[in-house]
Amino acid sequence: MSERGYGRIMAEQEPPTTYEKTIDALKLTGEILWTIVQIWVAIFQSIYAVFFPMEPKDVSGEIILISGTGHGMGREMALRFARLKATVVCVDINPKGNQETVDMIKQEKGKAFRYECDISDRAAVFALQQKVAQEVGSVTVLVNNAGIMPCRPFLETTEKEVRLMNEINVMGGIWMLQAFLPPMLARNHGHIVAMASMAGMVGSKNLVPYCGTKFAVRGIMQALAVELRQEEKDYSGIKMTTVCPYIVNTGLAHNPKIRFKDLMKPVEPSDAAEQIVNAMRRELVEITVPGDLWYSSYKFPQLLPARAVAILQDFTKTGVEPHAPNQFE
Ligand SMILES: NC(=O)c1ccc[n+]([C@@H]2O[C@H](COP(=O)([O-])OP(=O)(O)OC[C@H]3O[C@@H](n4cnc5c(N)ncnc54)[C@H](O)[C@@H]3O)[C@@H](O)[C@H]2O)c1
Incomplete structure (x- = not known):
């Protein structure tokens, strides 16, 4: 548009009157004051919650799908949710370990279903969603837990390791969200739990691409929370919890190196799962495992x-x- 044409359009607009300007200024002042009040209420609520935490919510009617239930924290979470009378959908690429988990749950008279799926395969994840919806019901809690962690100096990390880490830890989590979130949104009821890591809060040697994937998990969870909150529709019934464990004794961290072992002990998978299930039931937004690292190693x-x-x-x-070398070849 020419400068003259632009000038003409500007000239057609009536300048605001003093009355209109005053009303706008009053509205903005009101909005600023209301925002400050809400921020203070939120601060006091979170301080109150430290001393009087929310009662853990009942998960007995929920259908909880967990990826990576064939081993480690995924298995331990599945056992705990089943003990709380939830229906647990166990998903893993490894059918043997996953069947063991389902058998353990059934021995305790819990309710569990086994599905084999490589979460990095988008089509397989969407097929899984359809199958689970038909055979079990609509998933109301998704725990994005499956992940891998090749540890190697950055320049020695192979292309295959970098691709696999990103495809499983990041993209796998995204496909699961895209497949399982819509039915939760339709009912405005659900909970997403994502396994990030302390390595997604601070950089660490021999874990450069892995740290990148876990920072990504945290970013995805934060951004999704903002997007759902700012939608016009009410999605306040969808809760989100991001979990950042330190070293957990599952074998994933093959050679942990800890100088002050008494201060920073690796956590047992059962203890970690207990803390994660508890955080989910209290609707905490983000936790470290163990919890004291939240302040000492992050804040x-x-x-x-x-x-x-x-x-x-x-x-x-x-x-x-x-x-x-070649562990992932
Ligand atoms: N163990 C730790 O020290 C630690 C620390 C911080 C974060 N984490 C994260 O916690 C999560 C669980 O860790 P863990 O130590 O219990 O792991 P784990 O190795 O004990 O178990 C992971 C499970 O995921 C499954 N899996 C791997 N790739 C898959 C795929 N493509 N599709 C479906 N299933 C797949 C495996 O078969 C296995 O059963 C991971 O995301 C990990 O990055 C672990």
Whole structure:
């Protein structure tokens, strides 16, 4: 558009009157005051919740689908949710380990179903959703847990490892969300739990691409929460919990390196699962496992300058040693 034409359109608009300007300024002042009030209410509510946490919610009527139930924390979460009388849908690429989990649940008279699926395969994930909806019912809780963690110096990490990590840890989680979220949205009822990691909060040696995948998991969960909140439709019935474990004794971290073992003990998978199920039932938005690392390893270092954080990291010397080569070939 020419400058003259633009000028003509501008000239056609009536300038706001003093009365209109005053009303706008009053509206904005009201909005700012209301926002400040809401922020303070939110701060007091969260302080109150530290001392008087919400009663854990009942999950007995829920259909809880967990990926990666053939081993580790996935299995332990499945056992715990089944004990709480939820119907558990166990999904894993490894049918043997997954069947063992289902058998363990059935031995305890729990309700469990087994499905084999590679969550990095989008078509397989959508087929899984259809099958589970027909055979079990509509999933109301999704636990995106399956993940892999090749540990190697960055430049030695193979193309296959980088691709697999991203396809399972990041894209697998996205496909599961795209498949299982719509029925939850339709009923405005559901809960998403995603397994990130402390390696998704702070960078770590020998885990460069893995850290990237776990930062991504946290980003996806945060962004999805914003998107659902800012939709016109009410999606307040969809809860989200992101879990950031430190080292859990499942064998995933083959060679953990910990300088102060008494202060930073690896967590047993059963303890980790207990904390995750508890956080989900209390509708916590994000947790570390163990919980005290939330302040000591995440919030407190955020207040420090980058150089100070680096000095602290080098002093604690906590991380993982590299894997044997070709583990994922
Ligand atoms: N163990 C730790 O120290 C630790 C720490 C932080 C975060 N995490 C995260 O927690 C989650 C669970 O870890 P874990 O230690 O219990 O793992 P694990 O290795 O004990 O179990 C992972 C399960 O996921 C399954 N799986 C792998 N790829 C799959 C795929 N493509 N499709 C379907 N299933 C697949 C495996 O067969 C296995 O049964 C992972 O996302 C991991 O990154 C683990």
